Amino acid sequence: MVEEIRRRLDAALHPVELEVLDEGYKHAGHANEGKGHFYVRIVSPAFAGQLPLKRHRMVYAALEGLMDSGIHALSIDARAE
Template structure:
């Protein structure tokens, strides 16, 4: 892979969900000694108008859909904070 996994996550979420805020953090260092030696642990904080009126489960499903192919292929664990603007 030429781009880092965090960059790939960022690119896919930007393209699919048009966020007004997006932060992708590699949290592998917090999971040293865990499965995959902490590799592939990420936290996403995303604010997008497309989440307006959607419950958290639907928002998470939208994120997983955007990251299809990366889950279990570079992403081992993903924590998500997904919100519409002004919440």
């Protein structure tokens, strides 16, 4: 799943920095048995002039479909260059 997230974000947002971490181990025993929890830190010129909410929406749009089939929770740090 990490590689699929990375692939989609690369294709949609052309980041200059991208870090995708599987943090499922931090959520063992929680909903979905700790699976599908991810952290994304992304820096992209596509975010220039966008408010944080819009940046998050852009990330979610790039990951369309995965939120229902693999991602249970997503923590996002999205910044412009």
